[in-house]
Amino acid sequence: MxxxxxxxxxxxxxxxxxxxxxxxxxxxxxxxxxxxxxxxxPPPASILSISSLNALQVPGRKFRISGQVTGMRPGSSCGVSITGAATGVAMCNSSGNFDATFDVPTPGPIQAIAGDGQNQSAPVGANLVNNAPTVTVQAVQGTGNAWTFSGTVGDECPAGLVVSLSGPPGVNGATATVLDGGAWSVTVTLGPNAAGMVTATVTDWYSLTGSGQTYFMMP
Structure with missing residues (x-):
């Protein structure tokens, strides 16, 4: 029941x-x-892409490599692997931006690939370039026998380079450190009848050189 x-x-x-x-x-x-x-x-597939890749030479045989990755999965982390003339990984922030400085013993081509642990982007390439520097020089007489030799260095990374002078006694061996933007100057005291040709020479971070000349004489 x-x-x-x-x-x-x-x-x-x-x-x-x-x-x-x-x-x-x-x-x-x-x-x-x-x-x-x-x-x-299914959830949409992540399509990683390196939308920009920039390289800037910085002091000491180094390049700063930066850019942006798009298509990151929400909450994921992303790194950009650099191979070639520079080697290493630059990590992305939450917006996909990456920025890191790499040792570059010899400038040349690089390849960048972004990855988030599951997906990776197509490779993007760039060429790290270093050209020989240029230097200008002029002479201006100051008070008495003081002379200022100055000019501008043209280079991918001029700040910190050293300009060396050669010429008459008192000028020969004088040096000046290049400032941001490439400007340099050095003041020396010369004899009352000093005159002659002065050569300014600069060597960049990759041992390439440039030179310029000027002639000076007492009025």
């Missing part, structure tokens, strides 16, 4: 649920939507 009573109650409960419109098919397969019975669409 108790078993029959339980069966009757179960049938009545099922009938009530069906009448109320609450009954729905339940799919047992993993990953199916319990309402529609269909699989949800």
């Amino acid at each position: 108790m078993l029959a009573s339980w069966k009757v109650r179960a049938v009545l409960a099922a009938a009530v649920v069906t009448w109320l419109g609450l009954a729905c098919p339940v799919k047992a397969q993993l990953g199916l939507n319990p309402i529609s019975g269909t699989k949800p669409p």
Whole structure:
């Protein structure tokens, strides 16, 4: 009797649920939507891309390499692998920007590939270049026998380079350190009849040289 009573109650409960419109098919397969019975669409694939890649020479045979990666997955971390003339990894911030300084013994081509642990970008290339420096020189007489020799160095990274002077006694061997922007100057005291040709020579971070000349004489 108790078993029959339980069966009757179960049938009545099922009938009530069906009448109320609450009954729905339940799919047992993993990953199916319990309402529609269909699989949800897969999340969009991450398409990493290096949208910009920049290289700037900095003092000491180094290059600063920066740029931006797009297509990062939300919450993921991203690194940009650099190979070639520079070797290492630059990590991205949450906006995809990366910026790191690398030792570059010899300038040349590099390749950059971004990765987030699951996906990676197509490679992007750049060429790290170093050209021979240039230097200008002029002579201006100051008070008495003081002479100022000055000029401008043209280079990818002029700050910190050294200009050396050669010429008459008092000028020969004088040096000046190049400032940001390439300006340099040195003041020396010469004899009352000093005159002659002065050569300014500069050597860049990769041992390439440039020179310029000027002639000076007492008025």
